[in-house]
Amino acid sequence: MKRLFILGAGSMAESFIKGIVEEGVIDPRDIFVCNRSRRERLLELSEWYGITPADSMARAADTDLVILAVKPYDMMEALKQLRPYLSNQVLLSFAAGIPIDAIRRATGGHPYVIRTMPNVPVAVMQGAIALSAPPTVPRDKLRRVVEMLAGLGQVVEIEEGLMDAATAFSGSGPGFISYLLEAMEQAAVELGFAPELARRLLVQTVIGTAHVLREWDLSPSELRRRVTSPNGTTHAGVEVMQSRGVYEAIVEAVRRAAVRAEEMGREYTREG
Numbered sequence: 179m180k181r182l183f184i185l186g187a188g189s190m191a192e193s194f195i196k197g198i199v200e201e202g203v204i205d206p207r208d209i210f211v212c213n214r215s216r217r218e219r220l221l222e223l224s225e226w227y228g229i230t231p232a233d234s235m236a237r238a239a240d241t242d243l244v245i246l247a248v249k250p251y252d253m254m255e256a257l258k259q260l261r262p263y264l265s266n267q268v269l270l271s272f273a274a275g276i277p278i279d280a281i282r283r284a285t286g287g288h289p290y291v292i293r294t295m296p297n298v299p300v301a302v303m304q305g306a307i308a309l310s311a312p313p314t315v316p317r318d319k320l321r322r323v324v325e326m327l328a329g330l331g332q333v334v335e336i337e338e339g340l341m342d343a344a345t346a347f348s349g350s351g352p353g354f355i356s357y358l359l360e361a362m363e364q365a366a367v368e369l370g371f372a373p374e375l376a377r378r379l380l381v382q383t384v385i386g387t388a389h390v391l392r393e394w395d396l397s398p399s400e401l402r403r404r405v406t407s408p409n410g411t412t413h414a415g416v417e418v419m420q421s422r423g424v425y426e427a428i429v430e431a432v433r434r435a436a437v438r439a440e441e442m443g444r445e446y447t448r449e450g
């Protein structure tokens with residue numbers, strides 16, 4: 179990929195830019211970024227990462243890859259504006275819920291549309307990136323995109339039918355995990371810790387747990403069993419969570435997020 183155009187300069191776009199600039203596979207000046215109205219945001223990103231602010235979508239015309247990083251409810255309108263400048267570029271959508279078919283319809287049948295669900299840790303090259311591409315995307319184009327994304331984390335190719343599920347536990351995952359940590363931090367503070375000190379231990383606990391799960395190739399339930407001795411502290415805590423239905427609540431939260439992704443797809447791609 180030589181030149182990128184990013185549509186929408188929000189938080190996901192910034193995470194992506196940060197990772198891709200650090201990866202060093204593309205000159206930041208060849209990353210063109212546009213917003214709907216907030217010009218100051220583009221200047222900020224230009225100052226921080228060296229990208230080139232773009233005043234209009236016309237800048238997309240001579241790029242190889244266009245990243246669709248607007249909110250799902252802005253997608254159809256943004257694609258209408260982008261359509262005149264499309265030729266051979268690959269479109270890479272980050273948007274929750276929006277089906278590939280809807281993007282193709284809104285762009286007059288553009289064949290090269292790839293749908294991804296990245297998450298915020300792409301900013302530090304630790305992203306989880308689910309990706310789905312239809313057969314209309316030639317394998318060499320797909321390979322180049324996958325290679326670029328692989329520098330930002332773990333890429334997993336899935337069928338598009340699983341994309342809303344990936345959105346729920348992987349796209350929204352950092353939010354859910356942070357929510358658990360909020361509660362753990364509150365408890366730590368109530369038990370006498372300063373928040374910053376508690377946070378240092380908590381963040382390392384998450385990082386360490388993730389590493390152990392991966393390096394020892396354990397399932398979460400196996401690791402939980404290993405660290406839970408009968409009548410010990412973990413056991414006492416897990417018992418409280420079980421009696422309060424925390425497990426079921428988490429299952430329901432992920433299910434609800436998946437349903438919401440699907441609803442957004444329907445709501446925001448309705449024609450006419």
Ligand SMILES: NC(=O)c1ccc[n+]([C@@H]2O[C@H](COP(=O)([O-])OP(=O)(O)OC[C@H]3O[C@@H](n4cnc5c(N)ncnc54)[C@H](OP(=O)(O)O)[C@@H]3O)[C@@H](O)[C@H]2O)c1
Pocket residue numbers: 185186187188189190191212213214215216217246247248249250252255256259272273274295296297298349350
């Ligand atoms: N945030 C996450 O953790 C996350 C994770 C995975 C996927 N995603 C997906 O990433 C996408 C972006 O999310 P976000 O959280 O980064 O959103 P965001 O912070 O609200 O940013 C969206 C940006 O899109 C711009 N925009 C809207 N309409 C436009 C148009 N017609 N032309 C050009 N720019 C336009 C907005 O510009 P103005 O401010 O000037 O209006 C805004 O800067 C969403 O589709 C979301 O589903 C997000």
